[in-house]
Amino acid sequence: MRKVHLLIATLMLCVLSGCGGEPRVDSAQIHDSDVTSVTLSADEISLEVPTSKRVIALANGAAEIVAALGLKNILVGRDIASTDAQLLSVPIVTSGHQVIPEKIIAAHPDVVLIDASTGPQSAIDQIVASGISVKKIPESWTLVDISPKVLAIGDALGVSSGATALNTRIQAEIQRASVHMKKAPRMVFLYLRGTSSIYLMGGPGSGADSLLDAIGARDVGAEVMPHPFNTLTAEALAQINPEIILVMTKGLESVGGVTGLVALPGVGQTDAGKNSRIIAVDDSLLLSFGPRTPSMLALLSKEIMKVAA
Amino acid sequence: MHRVSSRRGAFVSIAILLALISISFTLGAAHVDNVWNVLLHPMRHSDQSGHDIIWNIRFPRIVAALLIGATLGAAGVMAQGACNNPLAEPSILGTSAGAATGVLLGVLVGAVSIGSFGAVVCGALGGFLATMLTFTLASRRSSASSMTLVIVGIAVSAMLAAVVGVATSIASRADARSLSFWNFGSMALVTNKDLIALAVSVVAGLIIAARIAPSLDVLSLGDDSARHRGFDSRIIRFVALGALSLLVGASVSTVGSIAFVGLAAPHIARFLYGPTNRTVLFHGALIGAAIVLAADTAARTVASPNELPIGLLTSLIGAPVLIALVSTRSSVWKIS
Numbered sequence: 174m175r176k177v178h179l180l181i182a183t184l185m186l187c188v189l190s191g192c193g194g195e196p197r198v199d200s201a202q203i204h205d206s207d208v209t210s211v212t213l214s215a216d217e218i219s220l221e222v223p224t225s226k227r228v229i230a231l232a233n234g235a236a237e238i239v240a241a242l243g244l245k246n247i248l249v250g251r252d253i254a255s256t257d258a259q260l261l262s263v264p265i266v267t268s269g270h271q272v273i274p275e276k277i278i279a280a281h282p283d284v285v286l287i288d289a290s291t292g293p294q295s296a297i298d299q300i301v302a303s304g305i306s307v308k309k310i311p312e313s314w315t316l317v318d319i320s321p322k323v324l325a326i327g328d329a330l331g332v333s334s335g336a337t338a339l340n341t342r343i344q345a346e347i348q349r350a351s352v353h354m355k356k357a358p359r360m361v362f363l364y365l366r367g368t369s370s371i372y373l374m375g376g377p378g379s380g381a382d383s384l385l386d387a388i389g390a391r392d393v394g395a396e397v398m399p400h401p402f403n404t405l406t407a408e409a410l411a412q413i414n415p416e417i418i419l420v421m422t423k424g425l426e427s428v429g430g431v432t433g434l435v436a437l438p439g440v441g442q443t444d445a446g447k448n449s450r451i452i453a454v455d456d457s458l459l460l461s462f463g464p465r466t467p468s469m470l471a472l473l474s475k476e477i478m479k480v481a482a
Numbered sequence: 483m484h485r486v487s488s489r490r491g492a493f494v495s496i497a498i499l500l501a502l503i504s505i506s507f508t509l510g511a512a513h514v515d516n517v518w519n520v521l522l523h524p525m526r527h528s529d530q531s532g533h534d535i536i537w538n539i540r541f542p543r544i545v546a547a548l549l550i551g552a553t554l555g556a557a558g559v560m561a562q563g564a565c566n567n568p569l570a571e572p573s574i575l576g577t578s579a580g581a582a583t584g585v586l587l588g589v590l591v592g593a594v595s596i597g598s599f600g601a602v603v604c605g606a607l608g609g610f611l612a613t614m615l616t617f618t619l620a621s622r623r624s625s626a627s628s629m630t631l632v633i634v635g636i637a638v639s640a641m642l643a644a645v646v647g648v649a650t651s652i653a654s655r656a657d658a659r660s661l662s663f664w665n666f667g668s669m670a671l672v673t674n675k676d677l678i679a680l681a682v683s684v685v686a687g688l689i690i691a692a693r694i695a696p697s698l699d700v701l702s703l704g705d706d707s708a709r710h711r712g713f714d715s716r717i718i719r720f721v722a723l724g725a726l727s728l729l730v731g732a733s734v735s736t737v738g739s740i741a742f743v744g745l746a747a748p749h750i751a752r753f754l755y756g757p758t759n760r761t762v763l764f765h766g767a768l769i770g771a772a773i774v775l776a777a778d779t780a781a782r783t784v785a786s787p788n789e790l791p792i793g794l795l796t797s798l799i800g801a802p803v804l805i806a807l808v809s810t811r812s813s814v815w816k817i818s
Contacts, residue, residue: 368650370660370668404788407539407670412512414531429656438542438673442534 200431200451201476202422205256205458208468211346213243217338223247224331225283229266232288232310234463236260238326239286241464242335249280252291256457257465272296278303286329288312313462315383319343322462339464346467347387352474354389358481361394361415361445364402365424367433372405374398380460381419388474390417407439417480418445421456450480486754488761495768499548502772506544506779507536511787538674543782546672547775549684550733554740555747555770556691557729559763562748563698564722565617567628571744572730575631576612576638578741581727581734582664583642584608586649589658596659597676597736602683605731612638613723659738666793667740669778676736683732688767690725695759698722702757740793743770746800753807773800 229250230236236255239248245259250266266276274296277285284306287297301307310325311318320340327336362375362382375381376398385392393413394403403409420434428434431451440446458469508517514532524537554572561570561577572578584604585596594600620634643665650661662668697718700708705715733740747770751762777795784790 367656368654368658368660370662372670398787406511406782406787406789408510408512408535408782409787411535411539412531427654427656433656436673438539438671441673442531442538 199480200449200453201480203452203454203458203469203472203476204422205455205465206258207472208458208465210237210241210257210259211339211342211464211467212241213335213339213342215243217243217335221332221335227280227282227284228330229277229280229282229285230255231267231272231277231291232286233290233312234457234461235286235288235310235322235326236263237461237463237465238323238339239330241339242327242330242332244330244332247330249282250277254457254461256455272300274299274303278305284308284329286310286326314378314380314460316347316387316462316466317383319462319466343464343467347470350467350470350474351387352389352478354474354478354481356481357389357391358416358477359393359414360385360390360417360419360477361410361413362392362419363405363424363434365420365428365434367424367428369427372428372437373402374405374410376400376403380462384459384466384470384473385419388470388477390474390477405439407437407442410439411442414443415445417450417452417477418443419459420451420453421459422453423456425451425453452476452480488755488765491755491765492768495765495772498772499768499775502775502779503544503548506547506775507540509779509783510535510540511782511789542672542674542677543669543778544775545677546669546680546737547778548771549677549680550669550737550740551743551747551771551774552767553684553687553729553733553770554743554774555751555766555768556688556763557726557733558744558746558748558770559695559751559759559766560691560698560722560726560729561744563695563701563759564719564726565628565631566702566704567631568749569628569632569745570635571741572609572726573639573739573741573744575635575726576616576642577609577726577730578734578739579639579642579646580612580615581605581609581731582646582739583612583649584731585735586646586658586664590649590653590655595657597673597679599679599683601735602679602728602732605735606683606727607731609730609734610723610727612642613727617723662791663738664734665739666791667738669737669781669792670789672737680732680736683728687725687729687732690721690728691763692760694718694721694725695763698759699757702759737792740774740796742793742797742800743773746804747773750800750803750807 223244226247227249228239228247230239231252233254236248236251237257240259248263251260251263252267253265277300282305285300287307287309289312308329311321313319313322323340324336327333362379364373374394377395378401382392382395393415397413425434431449434451435441435446435449458465512535514535520532520536558571561572561575562568584607585601588594588604594604616635616638620631646664647661650658700711700713701715701718708715748762748766750769751765755761755765773796776799777792781790781792781795
């Protein structure tokens with residue numbers, strides 16, 4: 174009788190624990206410091222003289238493009254999302270993503286580059302009212318958005334030829350990074366902020382879908398989800414059953430690292446969760462869609478192939 | 483006033499619960515073939531994905547919803563009975579906010595993790611201290627009315643909710659959960675692992691509640707009447723608030739604060755079955771379980787694949803039932 178009880182207890186524990194064997198751990202991280210930026214050579218940038226002497230780049234990732242155009246010397250302020258190492262000496266003039274007008278006006282810029290996400294509007298109005306030229310450039314949410322963004326920044330600074338040259342270089346590097354894999358791994362992109370109860374799954378237009386597509390991986394979240402970002406539900410994720418999960422570094426930290434992520438309902442039931450196949454890319458790098466994207470793509474495809482092997 | 487027979491009501495409630503459990507296992511963001519086959523053969527993994535969804539995702543949520551609902555219904559009976567106040571409920575007396583503060587502090591100092599027995603103990607202690615604080619502050623004035631208790635309780639809740647808000651903002655740690663978790667509750671993070679501590683604590687809390695419930699009938703006649711009948715109202719109240727704290731501690735430490743069920747379930751039971759506390763406790767627990775399970779099933783299926791906050795659904799489901807009963811029946815608060 175005791176043996177029967179023991180067997181029942183063991184079976185119950187087995188059901189409750191999911192009855193899994195020893196998982197394989199295959200997580201990887203790609204940091205800002207691991208990538209390099211596509212930058213114009215001295216020959217390419219000497220052809221044009223920029224129309225501005227002091228530039229503040231508030232548009233997401235714009236400072237990286239200005240620096241890639243060889244114009245880091247005219248940057249007097251940047252946004253928090255431009256985290257390229259060569260920009261560390263350029264002061265950040267925002268609080269988080271909030272523009273601080275006093276800091277910007279005090280830097281005496283000729284031109285301030287903004288995009289649709291730059292705000293608050295009252296701060297932009299104050300900058301315009303002080304006589305500073307504010308130029309709006311398009312945002313980049315996919316690989317194809319990089320080119321118009323670079324050209325718009327080139328036009329705003331009077332270096333259109335340099336922008337065209339930079340675009341050519343970036344596109345060539347992206348082509349080089351686009352190594353199509355034999356068997357496209359099934360991946361999902363999760364946007365996580367565990368400390369704020371934000372758990373989202375990337376869908377069509379999240380940005381990650383264009384990156385994964387370029388390197389021959391399948392964004393299965395984008396195949397079934399209706400919106401660019403969708404509430405992550407345990408069942409939907411378990412049914413999609415990705416082999417690899419792509420996250421941002423701080424997002425991964427916010428749920429307690431790889432251990433915390435695979436403990437989330439739904440994640441632990443996927444092949445990715447069972448084998449801890451998680452790839453984390455630094456937050457400001459993954460969806461930067463700028464001159465660092467080709468290098469990040471090359472590293473990402475290398476890590477995917479390593480993890481999927 | 484026509485009352486429903488308790489036994490017949492119990493059969494109806496259990497039938498409703500079984501129907502809800504069946505629906506809840508069948509519905510979800512993902513489609514699972516042969517749900518009943520997977521349920522009846524937990525060890526057979528012919529459909530691994532379906533097995534995972536049913537046993538590792540839907541099963542813990544359904545069990546947790548039943549336990550949490552029963553807990554909140556019973557906690558409401560304890561709160562209302564101990565305070566002899568129909569407006570008392572865990573989130574008004576400060577018990578829920580106190581439990582959240584207790585668990586959060588326990589997690590932040592590294593003593594406990596959410597879903598453990600330690601977290602339940604921290605939640606129960608925090609809930610008990612907060613409830614006693616409300617009681618002590620409200621009874622400092624000799625002319626203290628029922629309304630004084632409610633106002634003081636709301637103030638204590640607000641103060642402790644602010645402490646939780648500040649602590650989660652400063653700490654910003656994954657294991658400390660989010661402010662919305664503590665304020666509005668969420669069943670989305672429940673796993674099988676969390677069920678053991680929850681189930682044991684809930685059963686213990688319900689046993690204590692069932693033992694003390696008859697004494698609360700005496701308390702409903704007033705402290706003086708209770709004393710004349712040989713009862714010590716302070717001991718009855720202490721035990722009832724202890725049961726309340728244990729139940730709320732178990733609930734809040736697992737899924738955060740889900741409001742309204744603790745108020746609605748006992749009143750619905752009282753309207754249907756009369757004021758006897760043991761009957762109200764039994765039916766309040768069943769009604770609470772039905773409300774939370776129905777709410778959680780709706781929360782994860784109505785806007786699928788997105789998920790709605792469960793607190794919205796508990797109000798949407800419980801409030802119309804309560805309003806309908808209030809407008810068609812007269813309530814009996816005290817035992818005659």
